[in-house]
Amino acid sequence: MSEVLLDFNNVTMQFGGVTALSEVTLQIQRGEILGLIGPNGAGKTTCFNVMTGVYSPTIGNVTFNGASITGLKRYQITKAGIARTFQNIRLFSEMTALENVMVGADARKKSSVGGAILRTPRQRREENEARERSMELLTFMGISDRANNAARNLPYGYQRRLEIARALATEPQLLCLDEPAAGFNPAEKQELNELILKIREQGYTVLLIEHDMNVVMKVSDRVAVLDFGKKIADGKPDDVRNNPDVIAAYLGVDDHAS
Amino acid sequence: MANAIVSSFRRGADSFGDAFHRMNKWQKYSFYAIVIAALYMAPFWPDVPVLGAIVDTPGTQFSTVLNDQVIIFVLVALGLNVVVGLAGLLDLGYVGFYAVGAYVTAILTSAHGNLPWLLSLPIAVVVSMIFGVLLGAPTLRLRGDYLAIVTLGFGEIIRLTAKNMDWLGASRGISNIKKPPSFLGLEFGVLDPKPYYYLGLTLVLIVVFVLHRLEYSRVGRAWVSIREDEDAAELMGVHTFKFKLWAFTIGAAVGGLAGVHYAGKVGFINPDNFPLQLSILFLAAVVLGGSGNMYGAILGGVLVAYVPERLRNFADKRVFVFGVVLVLMMVFRPEGILPKRVGDEHKKRSSSSATEEVAS
Amino acid sequence: MPDWLIIRTFWDLTVTGLALGSIYALVALGYTLVYGVLRLINFAHSEIFMVGTFGALLASSQFLNIPLLEDGNYPYRTGMTLIFFLVVILIAAMLFSGISAVLLERVAYRPLRGNGESVGAIVLAFLTSFVVTLIFIDDTKINLIIALIMTAPIAYSYLRIFKRGRQAPRLAFLISAIGASTAIAEAVGVWGVHGRDQYQTARLLEKKTLFNLFGTDVRIDYVIVIVGALLMMTALTLFVNKTRLGRGVRAVAQDAETSRILGVNVDMIIIVTFALGGVMAGGAAMLFTLVYDQTRFNIGFILGVKSFTAAVLGGIGNLKGALLGGLLLGLVENYGSAIFGGQWKDVIAFTVLLIVLMFRPTGLLGESLGKARV
Numbered sequence: 001m002s003e004v005l006l007d008f009n010n011v012t013m014q015f016g017g018v019t020a021l022s023e024v025t026l027q028i029q030r031g032e033i034l035g036l037i038g039p040n041g042a043g044k045t046t047c048f049n050v051m052t053g054v055y056s057p058t059i060g061n062v063t064f065n066g067a068s069i070t071g072l073k074r075y076q077i078t079k080a081g082i083a084r085t086f087q088n089i090r091l092f093s094e095m096t097a098l099e100n101v102m103v104g105a106d107a108r109k110k111s112s113v114g115g116a117i118l119r120t121p122r123q124r125r126e127e128n129e130a131r132e133r134s135m136e137l138l139t140f141m142g143i144s145d146r147a148n149n150a151a152r153n154l155p156y157g158y159q160r161r162l163e164i165a166r167a168l169a170t171e172p173q174l175l176c177l178d179e180p181a182a183g184f185n186p187a188e189k190q191e192l193n194e195l196i197l198k199i200r201e202q203g204y205t206v207l208l209i210e211h212d213m214n215v216v217m218k219v220s221d222r223v224a225v226l227d228f229g230k231k232i233a234d235g236k237p238d239d240v241r242n243n244p245d246v247i248a249a250y251l252g253v254d255d256h257a258s
Numbered sequence: 259m260a261n262a263i264v265s266s267f268r269r270g271a272d273s274f275g276d277a278f279h280r281m282n283k284w285q286k287y288s289f290y291a292i293v294i295a296a297l298y299m300a301p302f303w304p305d306v307p308v309l310g311a312i313v314d315t316p317g318t319q320f321s322t323v324l325n326d327q328v329i330i331f332v333l334v335a336l337g338l339n340v341v342v343g344l345a346g347l348l349d350l351g352y353v354g355f356y357a358v359g360a361y362v363t364a365i366l367t368s369a370h371g372n373l374p375w376l377l378s379l380p381i382a383v384v385v386s387m388i389f390g391v392l393l394g395a396p397t398l399r400l401r402g403d404y405l406a407i408v409t410l411g412f413g414e415i416i417r418l419t420a421k422n423m424d425w426l427g428a429s430r431g432i433s434n435i436k437k438p439p440s441f442l443g444l445e446f447g448v449l450d451p452k453p454y455y456y457l458g459l460t461l462v463l464i465v466v467f468v469l470h471r472l473e474y475s476r477v478g479r480a481w482v483s484i485r486e487d488e489d490a491a492e493l494m495g496v497h498t499f500k501f502k503l504w505a506f507t508i509g510a511a512v513g514g515l516a517g518v519h520y521a522g523k524v525g526f527i528n529p530d531n532f533p534l535q536l537s538i539l540f541l542a543a544v545v546l547g548g549s550g551n552m553y554g555a556i557l558g559g560v561l562v563a564y565v566p567e568r569l570r571n572f573a574d575k576r577v578f579v580f581g582v583v584l585v586l587m588m589v590f591r592p593e594g595i596l597p598k599r600v601g602d603e604h605k606k607r608s609s610s611s612a613t614e615e616v617a618s
Numbered sequence: 619m620p621d622w623l624i625i626r627t628f629w630d631l632t633v634t635g636l637a638l639g640s641i642y643a644l645v646a647l648g649y650t651l652v653y654g655v656l657r658l659i660n661f662a663h664s665e666i667f668m669v670g671t672f673g674a675l676l677a678s679s680q681f682l683n684i685p686l687l688e689d690g691n692y693p694y695r696t697g698m699t700l701i702f703f704l705v706v707i708l709i710a711a712m713l714f715s716g717i718s719a720v721l722l723e724r725v726a727y728r729p730l731r732g733n734g735e736s737v738g739a740i741v742l743a744f745l746t747s748f749v750v751t752l753i754f755i756d757d758t759k760i761n762l763i764i765a766l767i768m769t770a771p772i773a774y775s776y777l778r779i780f781k782r783g784r785q786a787p788r789l790a791f792l793i794s795a796i797g798a799s800t801a802i803a804e805a806v807g808v809w810g811v812h813g814r815d816q817y818q819t820a821r822l823l824e825k826k827t828l829f830n831l832f833g834t835d836v837r838i839d840y841v842i843v844i845v846g847a848l849l850m851m852t853a854l855t856l857f858v859n860k861t862r863l864g865r866g867v868r869a870v871a872q873d874a875e876t877s878r879i880l881g882v883n884v885d886m887i888i889i890v891t892f893a894l895g896g897v898m899a900g901g902a903a904m905l906f907t908l909v910y911d912q913t914r915f916n917i918g919f920i921l922g923v924k925s926f927t928a929a930v931l932g933g934i935g936n937l938k939g940a941l942l943g944g945l946l947l948g949l950v951e952n953y954g955s956a957i958f959g960g961q962w963k964d965v966i967a968f969t970v971l972l973i974v975l976m977f978r979p980t981g982l983l984g985e986s987l988g989k990a991r992v
Contacts, residue, residue: 052493078495092486094550095479096601103483106476107495113504116475117468127475150600170495348792396976403659404975406792407926411968414923422961534919538800545793565753572752578804579752582745584797589729589742590779592790 005030005205006051006082006174011060013046013229020046022229023060028174033196033206035220035237037213039249042226044209045087048176051207052084053077065173078107083172085163087179087209093152097143097162100151101134104169137165141195156183161195168204175199176207181215193219217241225249271596297459300324301452315567325451325523327563329458330516335543335559336465336552337512342541343549343598344478345505346485347398348406351413352540354393355510357532358386359517361420364527367436369427375436379518386514387507394506398499413537421529431528435521446522454523461519465512469552472508481505482550535577542580546587548594557596624956629834631952637840637909639948640847644902645925646932646940647854648719648895654871654935655891661795662726664922665802666719666896670903671913672806673714675819677707684820692821703822704908711907712900718802719896720889726798730791733885734780736773743773745801758809799918807915816914819907843905850901851941854894858937863890871935920964924951927971933981942982 008026012019021043028034036044049055051062053074061070069077083104092100109130115123138144141161146154151162160180167175177196181189189212196219200206210216216223217237225233225240227249233240240246281289301321304314315323334356341349362382366373373381397408420426437446444453472478480501483491492498521527539562547558566576587594624631645667652660678684682703684693695703724738747768751761786794807814823842827835858864866887869877878884906921907913928947932939947970954966974981 054489054493074492075495075497078493084493086490090487090490092483092490094486094598094600095482099479099482099601102476103479103491103496104494106479109476111476113472113477113508116472116477119471123475130476148601166494342789346789348789350796396972400975400979402788403792404930404979406661407659407923408972408975411923411971415965415968418962418965422959422965535800538796541793541796569753572756575752575804575808578801578808579749581797581799581801581804582749585726585794585801586742586746588786588790588794588797589726589734592730592786592793 003030004028005065006207007063008047008051009060009063011047011050011057011062013043013050013055014058020229021050021057021226024226024229024231026224026231026234028205028207030173030205031200031203032221033200033208033219035216035223036207036209036226037211037216037223038226041228042249043229044226045178046229047226048084048178048207048209051176052082075107078170078172081171081173082176083167083170083174084176085160085167085178085180087182089159089163091151091159091162091166094150096148096150097138097154097158097165098131098134098147100162101137101165101169102130104166105130105133105171107170134165134169137168138162140168140198141165157188160184164195164199168199172204174205174207176209178209179211180208181210181212186214189215213241268596272599294463298456300459301455313568315564315570317570318567319451321455322451323564323567325455325458327567328560329455329462330520331540331543331563332462332556332559333458333465333516333519334513334540335547335555335562336462336469337509337516338540338544339549339552339555340469340472340481340512341505341509342544343551343555344473344485345481345502346402347502347505348402349409349506349509350406350537350541351393351409351411351416352509352513353532353534353537354409354413354416355386355389355513356517356520356536356540357413357416357420357529358389358510359383359514360521360527360531361426361432361517362386362514363518363521364432364435365426368434369432370425373436375438375518375522378436379515382518383511383514386510386517389514390507390510391503393510394503398502398506410534410537413532413534417529417532420532427528429528429530431526431531433526435525435527437525438522448525451523454519458519461515465515466552466556469508469512473552477501477504485550538577538584539580542584545594546580546583548596548598551594551596551598554594554596554598558594622957624953627956629832631956632949633831633834633836633840635949635952636945637843637948638951639928639945640844641902641906641909641944642921642925642928642947643941643944644847644850644898644905645921646929646944647851647898647937649926649929650932650934650937650940651867651891651895653929655867655874655888656727658727658791659795659926660722660892660895661792661922662722662799662802663719663895663899664918664925665799666715666722666918667899667903667906667921667925668803668806668913668915668918669718670711670715670896670900671819671907671917672810672817673900674707674711674904674907675817675913676714677710678703678820678822681710682706684822686818686820692824694824695822696824700822704904707907708901708904711904712897715900715903716893716896719892719899722798723889723892726794727791728885728888729780730786730794732783732785734776736777739773739776739780740769743771743776744769746772803915803918810915814915816912819911819913821911823908839909843909846901846905850898851937854898855937857894863887867891867894923971924964924967927967927974930971930979930981931974933983936981936983939981939983946982 004027006028008024011021011024013021024047036047038044050057053069053072056071061068063069064080064082069080092103109126111120111123111126135144135147138147141164143158143161146158151159154162164177164180181192184192193215196206208216208220220237222235223237223240224231225246232245232249233243301324304310304320314320334352338349338352341347359382362385363375363378365371366378366381367375393409393412397405400408421429438457440446444456446453480496483496484498484501488498543558543562544555546561547556548554562580566573572579648663648666649660652658721741724735725741728734729738744765748761748765751764755761823839825837825839828838828841829836858867866882867890869882870884870887874884924947925944928943929940931947932941932943947967950970951963951966955963
């Protein structure tokens with residue numbers, strides 16, 4: 001059952017004089033939950049951005065489901081099956097929760113302007129299906145009671161979960177969560193862990209950036225660690241936890257300081 | 259204080275909206291029918307006892323104002339609302355599409371052709387859409403501020419090209435533009451504006467119908483998502499370039515349609531009919547009324563077109579007034595008089611309207 | 619060599635192109651400064667320039683009392699008198715433009731940032747009451763009186779609204795600028811002495827030929843424009859690079875938040891930025907009236923768009939770019955009209971803008987636009 005879903009092959013990412021990622025190689029197996037950790041500035045979000053097509057790698061390439069996605073436009077990568085949430089929530093504030101999710105579901109639609117104006121049978125069917133699917137996702141996330149509230153009026157916890165629902169609506173194979181636990185209290189973090197496991201049970205593969213070890217270590221099958229743009233460890237949570245390089249990266253050792 | 263007036267107007271509109279949603283299908287249809295009938299009867303409003311005195315325009319025939327100003331501005335506001343209000347693309351050269359529609363009709367029915375007006379209409383609209391694509395394709399990659407300047411340039415290029423090319427009539431312009439064909443006993447002559455008004459109102463209703471369908475579909479959602487957060491939209495699978503281009507194109511189509519109607523009515527156009535100030539007034543109509551809201555756009559179009567005629571005193575100062583109004587609106591109420599209502603939030607209004615004011 | 623217009627008049631076109639381009643460059647500095655610091659196109663900068671030309675006009679006609687014609691001749695002056703007059707006119711133009719720029723910022727931009735203050739509130743209150751009276755009464759004197767009376771109470775309530783301090787969306791800044799630009803131009807057009815007609819400015823300088831270059835007579839006014847513009851730009855560059863305020867401008871342009879944390883008074887810097895741009899536009903305005911002897915209510919618009927094109931061409935946010943872009947645009951416009959015909963001059967400028975933005979939006983000397991922020 002272990003089939004490589006995403007292959008991040010020897011990726012280097014440079015912005016002008018700054019090297020954000022340096023020869024990073026990473027593989028994500030289908031059906032696993034991979035945690036990506038590292039001190040601030042290590043390059044985790046840059047990794048995400050390369051995967052989702054926001055940046056094109058300076059060197060190296062990214063393969064998804066066997067096909068290269070380097071250089072594809074962002075919406076094409078979403079259609080290929082990668083979806084993400086954002087570190088600082090980026091919902092469409094002037095739309096309701098349901099509408100936000102429907103935008104995600106719209107990604108798979110075929111009908112467009114003509115269908116909308118003429119209300120063709122296909123358009124009406126797709127619209128109804130999108131609406132049902134979106135409500136299902138809202139219910140799955142536990143936020144369906146506020147489906148018709150404007151996104152900007154939702155409480156913080158709802159907004160975080162709405163982002164995940166929206167990402168799931170695009171029918172991805174790989175779901176990338178960027179610090180989903182930020183701002184949560186311990187009880188909420190526990191709920192989040194259960195939610196992530198539930199998502200995996202539904203058949204999704206999950207990549208997770210997170211600072212909070214309680215979340216990452218408990219929920220991930222495997223953990224990869226970045227430091228200064230390089231991958232310094234990659235393995236089971238317990239192995240990584242005890243890896244001296246990882247400890248040094250987080251706590252700092254004299255060698256690094258000087 | 260002005261804020262309070264506007265807010266109570268909006269609260270009135272909201273509670274009306276609530277009552278409306280609660281109506282069943284037949285009640286809604288009868289309501290529409292009454293409103294539409296009243297609108298078609300508008301040329302006769304000045305004859306109604308009390309309403310007439312309030313509504314009539316001194317110095318100009320009311321139905322002339324209705325057609326020459328109100329209908330044109332409402333059509334344009336509807337089209338520009340798609341571009342600016344829904345998709346969030348600041349277009350300062352919308353007068354360009356309006357001019358294209360008018361000039362194509364003029365060329366086809368008078369200067370270089372002999373087609374009937376009715377046939378020139380779809381051709382002019384299609385040509386406007388082509389210009390929309392021509393303008394949009396290279397420029398929609400640009401971020402907001404730059405798009406504004408570039409569209410401004412486009413509007414001016416259209417006007418200057420018309421002014422400098424003999425084939426387009428140069429400064430003289432083009433005259434003898436054909437009139438719409440007689441229909442149901444209505445003669446489109448030179449003196450009576452009423453048939454033109456009925457035609458224009460019909461065009462408005464059709465446009466409202468089509469735009470409504472677009473707004474409440476994936477297309478409308480895509481536009482709003484682009485406006486709210488373009489990068490996030492793209493990452494959610496929205497093909498932003500395609501939809502931005504569609505917004506431009508549909509906006510151009512409606513603008514061109516307005517131009518066709520204008521040309522058919524006045525019978526003679528020249529480059530001075532399409533100055534930059536018109537683009538500013540068009541923008542003011544959308545922004546003042548409530549961008550992103552079709553009914554807001556209609557309201558804005560009516561205000562910008564009708565008020566200077568009703569209160570004649572400021573007719574020649576109207577551009578100044580609306581310039582100041584734009585600044586005031588942006589300072590105090592950027593969302594316009596009738597912003598788009600999102601979801602069920604109005605239900606909270608009953609409990610905490612005071613805090614809502616501060617928060618919003 | 620074919621007998622094309624452009625070849626026959628090449629050097630003549632070059633000289634006038636450089637002079638025109640210098641004016642563009644000076645105005646472009648205003649756009650580029652404000653964009654660099656606020657990431658915002660100051661759409662109303664064109665009207666700041668226009669106001670400067672009227673400042674020059676008022677200085678020469680009202681303050682210095684120079685008539686347009688003296689016994690059927692131009693009121694030429696020479697030597698120290700000439701220099702004195704020109705300096706006075708220059709200062710007047712710079713004052714008019716500089717002060718309007720600062721007022722503009724406080725009225726049309728600052729309230730949108732959420733920290734509106736008294737000056738903005740007063741002006742907006744006055745405008746509100748003035749506009750309301752306009753709608754109902756048609757006597758300008760009465761309008762002004764009522765407006766002045768109503769200003770205080772309205773300003774007071776505006777200030778209370780300002781205290782709620784919310785930041786407006788980006789589009790709002792642009793629309794506010796457009797409104798301000800339109801209002802200023804229209805105000806001059808409606809209430810100016812000659813309305814929307816052309817205003818003549820007194821010709822103090824006799825436009826003699828200074829020297830001969832490659833067969834072309836180079837007029838003194840062109841030389842003054844080019845030299846004057848270069849001097850003003852040098853002064854600006856020195857200010858930005860050597861003074862404390864200038865350092866503040868550069869700091870805020872790079873990173874406003876960090877500058878604020880480090881104790882830079884960002885609001886003051888913004889005012890300084892607008893003032894600098896205004897003063898440069900005032901300089902351009904004076905030079906403009908020197909060469910063209912005229913102005914009108916809407917000269918701002920066309921010149922503004924062209925100067926903006928120059929700023930983008932050179933690389934927006936880049937001071938040297940504004941100079942380069944301005945000079946280049948002046949030349950291209952002249953050569954272009956020799957090739958295509960004078961009536962297409964404005965279209966050429968717009969087309970250049972379109973081409974630059976499409977193919978090299980960062981401009982010739984670079985500053986990147988349109989990058990995604992995720």
